[in-house]
Amino acid sequence: MKKNFRLNWVDLLILVLMVGLVAGTYMKFRVSKTTNVVEPQTPITYQVQITNIRKTTVDALREGDALFDDDSGRKIGTIRSIEATPALTLAVDTEGVYHMTETDDRYDVILTVETKEGSISGNTYTVARIYTLNIGSFRDFHTKYSTWQGRIWGIER
Amino acid sequence: MKHERKSTWRPNLFDLVIVALGAAVMAVIVLVMRPAAANISETVPMEYTVELQNMPEGAWELVNTGDMLYDNIRNQAMGTVVAVDHAPYTRPIANASATHVYQSPVPNAENVILTLRTNMTVTDSSLVSEGGYIVRVGGAVAGKGPCYAGTGFVIGITREGE
Numbered sequence: 001m002k003k004n005f006r007l008n009w010v011d012l013l014i015l016v017l018m019v020g021l022v023a024g025t026y027m028k029f030r031v032s033k034t035t036n037v038v039e040p041q042t043p044i045t046y047q048v049q050i051t052n053i054r055k056t057t058v059d060a061l062r063e064g065d066a067l068f069d070d071d072s073g074r075k076i077g078t079i080r081s082i083e084a085t086p087a088l089t090l091a092v093d094t095e096g097v098y099h100m101t102e103t104d105d106r107y108d109v110i111l112t113v114e115t116k117e118g119s120i121s122g123n124t125y126t127v128a129r130i131y132t133l134n135i136g137s138f139r140d141f142h143t144k145y146s147t148w149q150g151r152i153w154g155i156e157r
Numbered sequence: 158m159k160h161e162r163k164s165t166w167r168p169n170l171f172d173l174v175i176v177a178l179g180a181a182v183m184a185v186i187v188l189v190m191r192p193a194a195a196n197i198s199e200t201v202p203m204e205y206t207v208e209l210q211n212m213p214e215g216a217w218e219l220v221n222t223g224d225m226l227y228d229n230i231r232n233q234a235m236g237t238v239v240a241v242d243h244a245p246y247t248r249p250i251a252n253a254s255a256t257h258v259y260q261s262p263v264p265n266a267e268n269v270i271l272t273l274r275t276n277m278t279v280t281d282s283s284l285v286s287e288g289g290y291i292v293r294v295g296g297a298v299a300g301k302g303p304c305y306a307g308t309g310f311v312i313g314i315t316r317e318g319e
């Protein structure tokens with residue numbers, strides 16, 4: 001008896017889909033898992049500078065508030081201390097000379113932030129796996145109650 | 158003479174594969190489309206304050222308690238007005254010797270300060286109004302009411318339990 005089974009293009013398509021599904025499942029549950037080897041757990045303390053903000057924003061900051069990176073939404077530490085001083089802004093006098101000048105109703109703030117989910121590799125400090133602390137960099141931050149742009153100001157080594 | 162045609166269809170391997178794939182796709186669709194699990198922690202009535210800046214003088218008199226304020230960009234309900242106030246609109250300016258920067262009032266302009274009440278969805282990282290507006294002090298506001306609109310910032314939130 002002659003067997004008349006022949007593979008057509010629909011059968012081939014289904015085979016390709018099945019191979020894709022199997023490969024995708026393998027990549028998802030085996031390969032990607034092996035890349036997450038290092039669990040960050042080194043404590044890191046760092047400072048964030050916020051400039052020229054209003055009293056209302058200062059009042060919305062509290063010690064113990066969780067700090068989040070605006071872009072990723074990840075928690076990057078807990079506020080341990082808040083130091084607010086009258087804001088200094090750049091102003092120019094009639095002679096054309098610049099001065100750092102105290103400004104009414106505006107404040108500069110230094111936040112000290114602690115995290116236990118840090119990792120240190122050489123001179124690179126990383127928080128929450130992906131957030132690298134680069135002194136001098138401006139980033140958008142938020143807590144549950146406030147949002148502002150800040151600058152990484154220092155890292156305690 | 159009438160011939161009766163006998164059905165010769167029998168399920169083969171690929172028919173079974175197609176049925177299995179169809180079932181898998183349906184299962185995925187059901188999983189994706191089902192309502193989100195109760196990840197939302199709680200909804201509590203809260204008040205917060207927004208300041209619409211550089212409004213025409215006297216604009217605050219157009220605001221009535223009970224007005225619903227909407228986000229003018231995403232059309233999200235921000236809350237119901239429960240109190241209205243106004244304050245001078247100021248801009249920073251240095252004195253001639255640049256030894257001090259003052260907040261100088263701008264003529265014919267003022268800030269309209271609105272206290273809003275809404276049922277807020279509270280999570281670990283955010284407060285979200287009933288309409289989906291994320292409320293944080295310092296956050297930009299583009300608000301519109303029945304006959305007024307303006308831009309400014311959130312300037313205060315009453316924390317839960319305070």
